[in-house]
Amino acid sequence: MSILVIAEHDNNEIKGATLNAVAAAQAIGSDVDILVAGANCSAAADAAAKIAGINKVLVADNAAYEFMLAENVAPLVAELAANYGHVLVAATTNGKNVIPRVGALLDVQPISDISAVISEDTFQRPFYAGNIVATVQSSDSIKVMTVRTTAFDPVAEEGGSATIEAVSAVHDAGVSEYKGEEVAKSDRPELTAADVIVSGGRGMQNGENFELLYKVADKLGAAVGASRAAVDAGFVPNEMQVGQTGKIVAPGLYIAVGISGAIQHLAGMKDSKVIVAINKDEDAPIFQVADYGLVADLFKALPELDAAL
Amino acid sequence: MKILVAVKRVADYNVKVRAKSDNTGPDLANVKMAINPFCEIAVEEAVRLKEKGIATEIVVVSIGPQAAQEQVRTALALGADRGILITTDTDLESLAVAKCLKAVCDNENPDIVLLGKQAIDGDNNHTGQMLGALTGWAQATFASELNIDGDSATVVREVDAGLQTIQIKLPAIVTADLRLNEPRYASLPNIMKAKKKTIDSTTPADLGVDVAPRTTLLKAEPPAERQAGIKVEDVAELVDKLKNEAKVIS
Ligand SMILES: Cc1cc2nc3c(=O)[nH]c(=O)nc-3n(C[C@H](O)[C@H](O)[C@H](O)COP(=O)(O)OP(=O)(O)OC[C@H]3O[C@@H](n4cnc5c(N)ncnc54)[C@H](O)[C@@H]3O)c2cc1C
Numbered sequence: 252m253s254i255l256v257i258a259e260h261d262n263n264e265i266k267g268a269t270l271n272a273v274a275a276a277q278a279i280g281s282d283v284d285i286l287v288a289g290a291n292c293s294a295a296a297d298a299a300a301k302i303a304g305i306n307k308v309l310v311a312d313n314a315a316y317e318f319m320l321a322e323n324v325a326p327l328v329a330e331l332a333a334n335y336g337h338v339l340v341a342a343t344t345n346g347k348n349v350i351p352r353v354g355a356l357l358d359v360q361p362i363s364d365i366s367a368v369i370s371e372d373t374f375q376r377p378f379y380a381g382n383i384v385a386t387v388q389s390s391d392s393i394k395v396m397t398v399r400t401t402a403f404d405p406v407a408e409e410g411g412s413a414t415i416e417a418v419s420a421v422h423d424a425g426v427s428e429y430k431g432e433e434v435a436k437s438d439r440p441e442l443t444a445a446d447v448i449v450s451g452g453r454g455m456q457n458g459e460n461f462e463l464l465y466k467v468a469d470k471l472g473a474a475v476g477a478s479r480a481a482v483d484a485g486f487v488p489n490e491m492q493v494g495q496t497g498k499i500v501a502p503g504l505y506i507a508v509g510i511s512g513a514i515q516h517l518a519g520m521k522d523s524k525v526i527v528a529i530n531k532d533e534d535a536p537i538f539q540v541a542d543y544g545l546v547a548d549l550f551k552a553l554p555e556l557d558a559a560l
Numbered sequence: 561m562k563i564l565v566a567v568k569r570v571a572d573y574n575v576k577v578r579a580k581s582d583n584t585g586p587d588l589a590n591v592k593m594a595i596n597p598f599c600e601i602a603v604e605e606a607v608r609l610k611e612k613g614i615a616t617e618i619v620v621v622s623i624g625p626q627a628a629q630e631q632v633r634t635a636l637a638l639g640a641d642r643g644i645l646i647t648t649d650t651d652l653e654s655l656a657v658a659k660c661l662k663a664v665c666d667n668e669n670p671d672i673v674l675l676g677k678q679a680i681d682g683d684n685n686h687t688g689q690m691l692g693a694l695t696g697w698a699q700a701t702f703a704s705e706l707n708i709d710g711d712s713a714t715v716v717r718e719v720d721a722g723l724q725t726i727q728i729k730l731p732a733i734v735t736a737d738l739r740l741n742e743p744r745y746a747s748l749p750n751i752m753k754a755k756k757k758t759i760d761s762t763t764p765a766d767l768g769v770d771v772a773p774r775t776t777l778l779k780a781e782p783p784a785e786r787q788a789g790i791k792v793e794d795v796a797e798l799v800d801k802l803k804n805e806a807k808v809i810s
């Protein structure tokens with residue numbers, strides 16, 4: 252049976268997370284199609300057709316799909332799923348919003364955040380804040396899953412030449428409406444795409460002090476993240492939260508500054524290749540996962556780091 | 561307006577739950593249990609809607625072992641009016657939970673169902689969305705702000721890019737994110753009052769719900785442990801290590 256991957260896109264470009272989801276799909280089987288559901292999304296569909304190893308791109312181009320509202324997109328996916336053995340999407344907020352609704356429409360049990368493919372029906376996924384890895388076997392005829400992007404290396408963005416096929420089905424439940432978005436524009440890389448991340452916690456004390464992190468981040472070409480405490484306190488916006496219930500990241504280098512290392516924070520970053528912790532408390536749990544720990548006052552260490560880079 | 565809130569009994573968030581040594585599942589022996597933190601936020605939101613005069617009744621429901629009655633009581637102490645406990649001996653999958661909640665919706669006809677966005681044990685992030693499919697109602701997941709206006713609601717959602725605002729028709733499903741509110745502590749008088757509130761008990765079978773599992777947990781193992789690292793003396797040593805040992809900066 253072939254595999255359907257739902258693309259994460261903005262109608263113009265395919266988001267990087269899609270490439271990780273395709274990689275997971277290709278670990279299951281070789282016959283992989285992509286669904287681009289959106290409005291005026293032909294540019295995104297063209298981009299999807301170039302992804303390495305894709306068989307076919309299905310394009311559902313309708314105003315009802317513009318903002319990936321689950322009430323409209325889930326019935327579309329459920330309808331298309333009849334032709335597939337697996338439906339996958341990256342575990343982005345869009346993916347997490349839509350996939351369970353698809354699962355219930357199909358009367359199947361979705362599987363969240365798969366981190367490895369063991370066989371066509373058996374997958375691994377972390378639960379309990381990543382403190383346990385479950386191996387789960389599904390008996391459902393269609394497997395509906397989200398993919399932990401950090402667990403699968405992305406496939407090549409270019410090199411494929413899939414056929415593009417229009418899907419005419421329109422589902423407009425008419426029960427929800429997109430009103431707007433508040434998005435902070437930044438020249439720094441996205442958290443989930445960055446190779447280096449510098450994160451700040453409650454120890455930063457306020458939003459202005461995050462400037463100290465931004466300076467270091469800019470020297471390293473890094474993205475900036477945060478703990479829940481820093482977001483809750485209003486130092487930085489919610490999209491910067493790393494953790495069990497925020498973004499899951501695994502960059503080459505993660506620098507945690509003024510972050511204690513709660514279970515929930517570790518769940519979002521402990522698969523990073525190299526972890527650095529800067530904390531004035533030598534007993535902070537973050538040091539248990541850090542490759543390099545510096546016991547220091549961050550207000551002294553960050554300017555020094557900035558100067559040394 | 562009637563609000564239904566779904567609360568789950570889970571291991572307390574301060575506990576690092578480990579796999580059993582025989583790898584058959586999580587080791588929950590002697591682990592402190594609590595109401596799932598996101599569910600607590602959902603309850604708080606319902607109580608605030610009642611305090612604002614928008615909600616008239618708050619019904620709280622939990623599906624789990626008999627002991628989940630404690631979490632229903634907690635919600636009653638926070639301000640819910642009455643409880644429903646659906647008892648099962650096995651851990652139900654989210655599909656089965658959503659079907660139980662659908663059956664409760666059919667009986668109770670709520671205007672809003674509030675859930676947590678995620679239970680911190682299974683880390684599924686499923687149930688609200690699945691209940692949305694089963695009821696055919698609108699869903700607003702990851703809510704950080706909820707405003708009711710007649711027969712619709714405006715919800716601000718925490719999404720990857722920032723904050724998204726949607727408007728949904730009621731009845732609807734709303735799942736709580738961390739910034740929706742800061743839950744209160746139950747006062748002693750309210751804890752006492754909660755003891756007198758009604759909790760109706762039922763079972764999935766009584767509700768006509770098939771809870772047969774669709775997945776099998778073959779193994780539950782600890783994740784790969786990280787090698788212990790070292791402490792560096794100062795920033796100069798740190799930069800040197802990152803450049804020359806880890807080779808992650810140039
Ligand atoms: C349901 C739920 C979900 C959650 N999800 C997440 C999540 O996704 N992500 C997340 O991060 N958390 C999450 N949390 C919160 C988590 O439990 C912790 O409360 C949080 O991670 C703590 O953030 P922190 O480390 O910044 O703050 P704290 O724990 O207060 O630590 C601050 C640290 O800064 C250090 N410090 C202070 N001043 C200085 C200084 N001048 N120089 C150097 N060091 C200094 C201190 O020594 C301390 O170690 C969640 C909690 C719950 C209940």
Ligand SMILES: Nc1ncnc2c1ncn2[C@@H]1O[C@H](COP(=O)(O)O)[C@@H](O)[C@H]1O
Nearest residue numbers: 566567623675676678679684685686687
């Ligand atoms: N057994 C349960 N009983 C009551 N509510 C539940 C149960 N399981 C999940 N929920 C609700 O669904 C939310 C999301 O859980 P989950 O989909 O398991 O991550 C929780 O925060 C609860 O509001």
